[in-house]
Amino acid sequence: MLKINKNKEETETHQFLPSGEWEGFYCYNKSSEQHKMEINLVFKKGIISGNGTDDIASYTWKGNYCLKTFKVAMIKRYATHQIKYNGDIDEQGIWGVWENIVQMPPGIDAALFERMKAGFRDTMIGGFHIWPKKTATNSEKNKAEEKLTKSKKLKRLVKMRSLKEIVINSI
Template sequence: MSETDTPIPPTEADPRFPSGPWVGFFLQKELPGRHGMELHLTFRQGVLSGEGRDRVGLFLVRGRYSLEDGSCHWVKSYVGRHDVFYSGFNEGKGIWGTWEIAPIHKGGFYIWPEGMPDPTQQRLKAEADVPAPGDPAEVPEEEPIPAGAGME
């Protein structure tokens, strides 16, 4: 059997680490606001790899992840430019953490699988059963207060 015949192990089965398109942003103190990024990541046997793009340019991603505690560490290498070191955690709602270009530049980031709602946005969900007419749970109408009442 030659090297080219070696079967490639399957991608990660843990739902926290789906291989495929991811989206997100990084934060940088010197440039306020969210700076979007698009990535295509592969998670396989503790190894994280991929590629992407953001406002700085095209980049490659190489690193590791842990199923035990959800920790993730990787290097984002801009093609023909500099490297950025990322460290974060995945708790089932994407990966969040910090990035650093030592020793001066650092900031935060958050990435998540494409198609998942942005985990940083608050979403309110309200559910209520509407009481049927005459149901004891129905709130009674308030009695009108006569003019001048309570003014004695």
């Protein structure tokens, strides 16, 4: 995996694009099945770089981002093929669409090649969503909040309040 440069002056400071560990999924067209991705990304001066793994193989990322339009364009490179990613940046991460980059082999008729691509269309395009991986402190905070909402004392207080409201409303 890529080693992340911890020098914050060099990497992007926008809260939506923290350099480091990211996670997410991609889906094939017409399928809701999520294929998980684990990624290390560096955002620096409009350039995205990094690497990761998914259920296909390991890969590298290269691309660009723009904080004026909140758009990204990236290429995911496996040893055997490349995938083009285009997406939008927001507080939930990066969302968008991907497309398998297939170049026409020499000597193949262009019309035939396009018909062949159309036959595999649903396996050559899809959607994706990636987001910064939650840190241990965020996970601990979420567990504490969950524990609070599942608290027996809190449930009793809510029950007592409900009983009190019933009594008051019946008077």
